[in-house]
Amino acid sequence: MPPPDCRLGVDVGGTNTDAVIMDAADRVLAKAKVPGTADITSGIVAAIDAVLGTPGVEPQRISHVMLGTTHATNAVLERRNLRRVAVLRIGGPATYSIRPMFGWPRDLVDAVSVGAEIVDGGIEFDGQDLSPLDTDAIARFLGRVGGKADGVVITSVFAPVSARHELLAAEVVKRELGEVHTSLSHEIGSIGLLERENAAILNGALAGVARDVAGAMLDALTAHGLRPVTFFAQNDGTLMSLDQALRYPVLTIGSGPANSVRGAAFLTGISDSLVADVGGTSTDVGVLTNGFPRESAQGVEIGGVRTNFRMPDLVTIALGGGTVVSGDPGDVRIGPRSVGYLIQRDALIFGGTTPTLTDGAVLAGRADIGGAPGGADWASRHRRMLSEALARADVMLAEAIDRVKTSKEDRPLIAVGGGSILIPDRIPGVSEIVRPEHFDAANAVGAAIASVSGQVDRIFHLGPDGRQAVLDEAQDEARERAVAAGADPGTVQIIEVDEIPLAYLTSPAVRIRVKAAGTLGGVPAESHSTSEAS
Amino acid sequence: MKRLLDPDSLRALARGCAVLGAGGGGDPYLGLLQALQATEDFGPVPLVDLDELPDDSLVMPCGAIGAPTVSVEKIENGDEGGRLREHLEDLTGRRVAALMAAEIGGANGLLPITWAAQIGLPVADADGMGRAFPEVPQVTMHLAGISPSPAVMTDERGNLVIFQTVSGHWMERLERAAAVEFGGSASSTEFSMTAAQARGATVRDSVSLAIRIGEAVSRAQESPVDALIAELGAFRLIIGKVLDVERRTTSGFARGSVVIEGLGVDTGRLIRLELQNENLVALERGHVLASVPDLITVLDSETAGAIATERIAYGQRVTVIAFGCDPVWRTGEGIAVAGPRAFGYEFDYLPVEELAGATA
Numbered sequence: 083m084p085p086p087d088c089r090l091g092v093d094v095g096g097t098n099t100d101a102v103i104m105d106a107a108d109r110v111l112a113k114a115k116v117p118g119t120a121d122i123t124s125g126i127v128a129a130i131d132a133v134l135g136t137p138g139v140e141p142q143r144i145s146h147v148m149l150g151t152t153h154a155t156n157a158v159l160e161r162r163n164l165r166r167v168a169v170l171r172i173g174g175p176a177t178y179s180i181r182p183m184f185g186w187p188r189d190l191v192d193a194v195s196v197g198a199e200i201v202d203g204g205i206e207f208d209g210q211d212l213s214p215l216d217t218d219a220i221a222r223f224l225g226r227v228g229g230k231a232d233g234v235v236i237t238s239v240f241a242p243v244s245a246r247h248e249l250l251a252a253e254v255v256k257r258e259l260g261e262v263h264t265s266l267s268h269e270i271g272s273i274g275l276l277e278r279e280n281a282a283i284l285n286g287a288l289a290g291v292a293r294d295v296a297g298a299m300l301d302a303l304t305a306h307g308l309r310p311v312t313f314f315a316q317n318d319g320t321l322m323s324l325d326q327a328l329r330y331p332v333l334t335i336g337s338g339p340a341n342s343v344r345g346a347a348f349l350t351g352i353s354d355s356l357v358a359d360v361g362g363t364s365t366d367v368g369v370l371t372n373g374f375p376r377e378s379a380q381g382v383e384i385g386g387v388r389t390n391f392r393m394p395d396l397v398t399i400a401l402g403g404g405t406v407v408s409g410d411p412g413d414v415r416i417g418p419r420s421v422g423y424l425i426q427r428d429a430l431i432f433g434g435t436t437p438t439l440t441d442g443a444v445l446a447g448r449a450d451i452g453g454a455p456g457g458a459d460w461a462s463r464h465r466r467m468l469s470e471a472l473a474r475a476d477v478m479l480a481e482a483i484d485r486v487k488t489s490k491e492d493r494p495l496i497a498v499g500g501g502s503i504l505i506p507d508r509i510p511g512v513s514e515i516v517r518p519e520h521f522d523a524a525n526a527v528g529a530a531i532a533s534v535s536g537q538v539d540r541i542f543h544l545g546p547d548g549r550q551a552v553l554d555e556a557q558d559e560a561r562e563r564a565v566a567a568g569a570d571p572g573t574v575q576i577i578e579v580d581e582i583p584l585a586y587l588t589s590p591a592v593r594i595r596v597k598a599a600g601t602l603g604g605v606p607a608e609s610h611s612t613s614e615a616s
Numbered sequence: 617m618k619r620l621l622d623p624d625s626l627r628a629l630a631r632g633c634a635v636l637g638a639g640g641g642g643d644p645y646l647g648l649l650q651a652l653q654a655t656e657d658f659g660p661v662p663l664v665d666l667d668e669l670p671d672d673s674l675v676m677p678c679g680a681i682g683a684p685t686v687s688v689e690k691i692e693n694g695d696e697g698g699r700l701r702e703h704l705e706d707l708t709g710r711r712v713a714a715l716m717a718a719e720i721g722g723a724n725g726l727l728p729i730t731w732a733a734q735i736g737l738p739v740a741d742a743d744g745m746g747r748a749f750p751e752v753p754q755v756t757m758h759l760a761g762i763s764p765s766p767a768v769m770t771d772e773r774g775n776l777v778i779f780q781t782v783s784g785h786w787m788e789r790l791e792r793a794a795a796v797e798f799g800g801s802a803s804s805t806e807f808s809m810t811a812a813q814a815r816g817a818t819v820r821d822s823v824s825l826a827i828r829i830g831e832a833v834s835r836a837q838e839s840p841v842d843a844l845i846a847e848l849g850a851f852r853l854i855i856g857k858v859l860d861v862e863r864r865t866t867s868g869f870a871r872g873s874v875v876i877e878g879l880g881v882d883t884g885r886l887i888r889l890e891l892q893n894e895n896l897v898a899l900e901r902g903h904v905l906a907s908v909p910d911l912i913t914v915l916d917s918e919t920a921g922a923i924a925t926e927r928i929a930y931g932q933r934v935t936v937i938a939f940g941c942d943p944v945w946r947t948g949e950g951i952a953v954a955g956p957r958a959f960g961y962e963f964d965y966l967p968v969e970e971l972a973g974a975t976a
Contacts, residue, residue, distance in 0.1 A: 173690070173691075175693050175772045175773055175774075176690045176691060176692065176693055176772035176773075177690070177691040177692075177693070177772075178693045178694050178695075179650040179653065179654065179691055179692045179693060179694035179730055180646065180649045180650055180653055180691050181653065184649060184652075184653050185649055185652065204690075206690070206799040206800070207683075207685075207686050207689070207690075207799060207800045208799075208800070210799075212690065212799065213773065239689050239690050240689050240690070273685065273688065273689060274688045274689070275688065275689045275690075275691060276646070276649070276688075276691075388645075395931075485931075485933065486931065487931065541685070582685075582863065582926060591683075593685060
């Protein structure tokens with residue numbers, strides 16, 4: 083029997099859960115799409131069962147499993163299954179003018195917090211102590227709330243400059259409470275105390291969700307006799323290990339759209355392009371830069387809470403394969419309602435009674451799917467309305483594409499997602515439309531790509547060697563972090579550099595953000611010759 | 617009293633302060649949270665007209681000095697304003713009757729409200745700029761001959777420095793250096809004056825203006841940008857998207873330029889903005905459309921939210937507006953302190969009504 087040499091990628095989306103199996107040569111061996119269920123965990127199990135049950139697939143060949151999921155986002159939005167944490171901020175006597183979680187939705191505070199405290203300590207932007215760390219105050223706070231807390235969240239002022247006070251506080255937590263889930267802000271977010279603290283608190287609250295999802299996935303795999311190495315996809319489309327994901331579940335919160343963009347890059351071999359991912363209910367248009375999704379300039383809000391996560395920079399419109407068309411010719415309405423995963427029951431082309439954009443696309447000759455005859459009377463009855471709707475949808479799509487573009491020049495567009503048959507062959511501003519094979523599973527393919535990253539985002543002081551010296555330092559550090567996350571050192575590349583000078587200071591300092599990424603070491607797909615030789 | 621600054625008016629004020637920041641002054645978001653918390657803890661702050669204050673009582677201009685990047689980490693304690701007031705009263709022998717924003721534009725437009733709530737004083741409906749500017753002496757009090765001294769600077773730890781300088785220039789130099797030692801950001805008061813002096817030495821009603829701007833945006837039925845332009849009587853320089861951003865840092869100031877490409881009715885046009893913390897100049901094919909001391913603000917075309925210079929990024933859909941500064945900045949001395957030549961440009965100031973009014 084050959085050694086395990088295949089990867090299984092799973093992506094939980096809004097409408098469906100997709101799974102693919104890819105071999106060492108990056109060929110897609112099998113794919114499965116299962117409709118979303120109210121209980122997403124069972125969707126993961128069903129998708130894994132379906133793809134492993136594909137004829138010809140040998141489950142024992144699976145060596146790695148990668149999961150991209152929207153569980154974390156949904157748990158925050160629905161305040162469901164959240165753990166309650168003790169919130170410790172190190173920064174006194176500064177920062178009292180905004181308490182931890184001030185301005186959060188009240189019900190979310192109640193759902194995640196057993197109490198918050200600001201203690202003396204923290205770091206200055208130049209690395210000195212803001213004030214000495216008050217470890218006694220930390221112990222007193224933990225003594226008061228520790229019994230009720232499922233975890234502890236620690237955020238120090240300027241932790242991205244030096245993590246030493248967060249690390250010392252973590253030792254106090256260990257001494258006082260033993261092994262308890264601890265979220266350290268410097269490992270989660272970047273500059274911006276409140277946003278980083280918010281993200282760290284959400285992280286602590288999500289620890290249970292991550293454990294449940296991981297457990298369900300591992301159970302499903304064990305049922306097939308598998309014990310593969312497992313990974314979670316994170317916001318930037320790269321992977322984190324299962325252990326990492328359990329410690330830092332909040333970093334998985336934007337993985338869905340990132341997976342589609344990464345998958346589009348992988349399936350086409352294109353590294354710079356526009357990407358449209360058309361699902362059942364909505365379309366995300368993003369930009370692929372250097373093989374990775376372009377990230378938003380500002381942090382995003384999750385469940386009414388501001389974070390400083392960089393998410394893929396997307397324009398999302400309510401336009402999908404299942405989008406319902408209604409009204410009369412001359413006054414056609416498009417969505418926002420969608421028949422979602424029930425398209426195979428409800429759409430006209432499948433014998434249903436609800437006109438959808440997919441029906442319009444089939445009538446226009448953009449796709450040849452469904453069973454209902456094209457000459458059937460629904461076609462003649464709805465032809466005008468559907469063709470008007472499709473024309474309107476084309477305009478909406480062209481506008482969304484134009485909004486994400488950064489220059490006038492025509493750019494190629496990669497069309498992925500189950501609903502991408504809607505996309506016409508010509509769009510203003512688009513030089514060429516690329517439709518890869520397995521377009522309908524690009525998200526799961528994106529999850530299965532074995533790429534890991536390392537990031538640095540902190541303030542550097544310009545020494546006598548000037549700007550280049552600190553840029554080099556930041557890039558080396560990002561590379562080291564990528565390797566520490568599991569990247570094969572030979573493949574690590576700097577994929578993003580961003581520098582912002584600090585204004586209004588007499589001593590020159592600059593905030594530098596660098597991201598490095600490489601392929602996961604030890605994955606057969608990344609060393610074809612080795613695996614063939616063995 | 618003109619009004620109580622309740623949570624709704626504070627939210628409107630924060631939006632307005634961002635617009636009046638002309639790209640600079642820092643993100644008012646944290647300032648808003650501070651003011652909301654202080655209002656919740658200590659009650660709403662009265663906004664008063666300078667005419668309501670006793671002639672010989674003190675008005676204390678105040679705010680944060682230093683790097684905005686530092687203030688998003690090392691947030692104020694909240695007690696700094698009380699310490700500034702106590703020492704200013706000791707130094708001058710007068711009672712402080714109201715706090716005032718030294719700079720309405722950006723984050724500094726809100727910080728005095730947090731302090732005022734803690735010490736139970738009102739905030740004056742005025743400021744020292746009517747916008748944001750980078751340097752300590754770029755205030756209307758300087759033009760009116762008010763001395764910047766004595767100035768007081770403090771931090772969250774309780775460290776406190778008193779400055780007595782021979783000029784505004786020296787105040788800028790010494791305070792800037794001290795702010796670095798305080799950790800990159802500090803709280804300070806300069807140019808304290810009596811209420812009688814303040815009536816002729818400040819930009820009046822600027823807090824009310826900022827609140828009106830914010831309310832116009834939140835009340836807008838159709839286009840928030842149109843509502844804002846109508847409220848301000850501003851000129852629309854271009855509707856477009858950000859095509860290019862270039863940043864560099866020289867002698868402590870973030871400089872750079874932004875190119876905006878016209879869309880829709882403005883297709884085919886290109887505008888360049890020159891920045892130094894604030895938006896200083898708007899150019900089209902070498903012609904000046906607007907310049908300091910008039911205000912140039914980049915708005916999100918959809919929400920009318922003001923975009924700070926450090927947040928401008930490729931691809932953003934923006935509307936650039938320009939509007940007139942307080943008339944005191946258009947005097948010879950005002951232009952000398954804050955006109956194009958004060959920022960190193962080799963051209964003379966012309967009011968935005970004459971420049972943009974001619975092309976718009």
